[in-house]
Amino acid sequence: MLHETWKENHVLKQVEVTHTNADKFKVSDMLTVGKVYDVVNETEEYYQIIDNSGLVGGYYKTYFKEV
Structure with missing residues (x-):
């Protein structure tokens, strides 16, 4: 399952x-x-993203801007 390896995957970008x-x-x-x-x-x-809990969480794009 793809979501099980997200923490070990490379970073796509930063926001x-x-x-x-x-x-x-x-x-x-x-x-x-x-x-x-x-x-x-x-x-x-x-x-x-890997959020403040240290786990991967999904968030609307409206909270972010690309760096």
Whole structure:
């Protein structure tokens, strides 16, 4: 399964968090504004990154800008 190897995969790009103002979900515990994260997988709407918990999480692209 592809998602089981994401933490060991190479980094696709880096993104910086611009805000954590979420409409539905609380993301401020897992993302820090101004911090740069490594993208391990990308879809049309989401980035999968290694977040503050140390695990891979999927977040809307609206929270980020590319570095």
